Amino acid sequence: MKEFARLLIALTxxxxxxxxxxxxxxxxxxxxxxxxxxxxxxxxxxxxxxAFDNSPDSDTLTITTGSDRQGREVETVFYRGRNEEQLVGxxxxxxxxxxxxxxxxxxxxxxxxxxxxxxxxxxxxxxPGLGDKINEPWYKALFVDKALDRxxxxxxxxxxxxxxxxxxxxxxxxxxxxxxxxxELYREHEDKIIAQGDNP
Amino acid sequence: MSLATDFKRGIWKENAVFKLLxxxxxxxxxxxxxxxxxxxxxxxxxxxxxxxxxxxxFRHLIPAKVRIPCFILIIASFVTVVQLVMEAYAYELFQAxxxxxxxxxxxxxxxxxxxxxxxxxxxxxxxxxxxxxxAGFTLVLFILGGIRELFGAGEFxxxxxxxxxxxxxxxxxxxxxxxxTLGLLLALMNKVEKR
Numbered sequence: 001m002k003e004f005a006r007l008l009i010a011l012t013x014x015x016x017x018x019x020x021x022x023x024x025x026x027x028x029x030x031x032x033x034x035x036x037x038x039x040x041x042x043x044x045x046x047x048x049x050x051a052f053d054n055s056p057d058s059d060t061l062t063i064t065t066g067s068d069r070q071g072r073e074v075e076t077v078f079y080r081g082r083n084e085e086q087l088v089g090x091x092x093x094x095x096x097x098x099x100x101x102x103x104x105x106x107x108x109x110x111x112x113x114x115x116x117x118x119x120x121x122x123x124x125x126x127x128p129g130l131g132d133k134i135n136e137p138w139y140k141a142l143f144v145d146k147a148l149d150r151x152x153x154x155x156x157x158x159x160x161x162x163x164x165x166x167x168x169x170x171x172x173x174x175x176x177x178x179x180x181x182x183x184e185l186y187r188e189h190e191d192k193i194i195a196q197g198d199n200p
Numbered sequence: 201m202s203l204a205t206d207f208k209r210g211i212w213k214e215n216a217v218f219k220l221l222x223x224x225x226x227x228x229x230x231x232x233x234x235x236x237x238x239x240x241x242x243x244x245x246x247x248x249x250x251x252x253x254x255x256x257x258f259r260h261l262i263p264a265k266v267r268i269p270c271f272i273l274i275i276a277s278f279v280t281v282v283q284l285v286m287e288a289y290a291y292e293l294f295q296a297x298x299x300x301x302x303x304x305x306x307x308x309x310x311x312x313x314x315x316x317x318x319x320x321x322x323x324x325x326x327x328x329x330x331x332x333x334x335a336g337f338t339l340v341l342f343i344l345g346g347i348r349e350l351f352g353a354g355e356f357x358x359x360x361x362x363x364x365x366x367x368x369x370x371x372x373x374x375x376x377x378x379x380x381t382l383g384l385l386l387a388l389m390n391k392v393e394k395r
Contacts, residue, residue, distance in 0.1 A: 003263075003265075006263055007263050007265055007266045010261065010262060010263050010266060010270065011266050011269060011270065011273075014258075014262075014270050014273050014274065015273055018273055018274065018276075018277035021277060021281070022277055022280055022281065025280075025281050025284050025285070026284060029284040029285060029287070029288035032288035032289060033284070033287050033288045036287065036288065036291040040291070127374070128232070128352075128370060128373040128374060129368065129370030129373060129374070130370070
């Protein structure tokens with residue numbers, strides 16, 4: 001019993017000290033980490049939105065846009081870019097669940113005329129040299145100015161308008177599907193996105 | 201045994217990767233470029249030195265029966281510190297290394313040194329051992345990453361080496377490239393040793 005208490009005390013002490021140190025480090029790094037994430041978000045937003053003069057990461061609208069396989073609600077945050085108070089584009093994150101290796105997160109920027117302004121790949125784990133070509137500028141440029149009712153949102157192999165990537169049709173299909181989902185989401189929620197115009 | 205011997209042992213004679221074949225998961229997984237290899241190596245070396253020091257410092261206080269959970273707690277704390285600091289001040293590297301940062305916790309090299317060396321030696325020797333092992337580990341990751349980056353992307357540390365016309369050997373960036381390169385390096389090591 002006495003030994004048991006000794007073991008317990010040793011473990012508890014070490015755990016407590018570790019916890020204390022971690023709490024201290026966390027409180028020091030919290031702000032730089034938040035800032036890094038914000039900067040990364042802003043970089044992605046500037047890449048997919050037309051020139052704006054507001055800060056889209058604070059001009060947001062969160063809408064419940066569906067549910068995942070476990071039935072939990074999925075929320076999409078819409079970031080609105082404005083120039084001289086005028087809405088010039090809306091950006092949001094769409095996740096393609098059907099990548100070749102895991103999810104592909106895509107940031108899509110859509111202009112008020114329902115066309116894609118630009119897309120950016122946020123995270124992916126596609127095969128280097130094959131599937132990761134989805135992250136090359138020429139590939140992302142394929143989506144510029146495309147719209148739901150003007151284009152066939154499938155890869156060419158399936159009879160659509162979009163180039164597949166040699167050896168990586170699955171990756172290309174996933175991205176095309178994600179951007180199409182994005183355009184559909186935008187159309188579905190457009191009135192809300194435009195209506196709450198003066199939200200800070 | 202002097203401090204210098206403890207330090208040197210980890211670099212060549214008992215090199216973690218080439219001789220002990222420990223900690224191979226990060227060795228194979230993150231060495232797609234010299235920079236990633238260096239970053240991972242330094243992160244691991246930092247955790248190794250710190251955990252070795254703390255384990256050696258408390259070696260008389262930690263009861264033998266719960267030593268492994270104690271070591272893991274100490275190691276996990278330092279790994280979390282590295283993770284937080286890296287995310288705050290080296291975000292790009294943090295993203296490139298991804299899941300392999302938290303996985304340093306289960307790098308058997310670190311637990312192995314805590315158990316086999318640090319828990320039996322004074323702090324100064326444990327630190328020397330950690331520095332040597334860490335340096336050896338970093339060196340291997342840097343070399344492996346450099347070779348794979350050179351052939352797999354035609355670059356070294358992000359600078360183009362073979363020019364724009366070079367057709368990268370994609371295999372080298374993929375997991376098999378890691379096994380092949382490591383195997384060839386091991387063969388080379390053995391050859392050198394035999395002389």
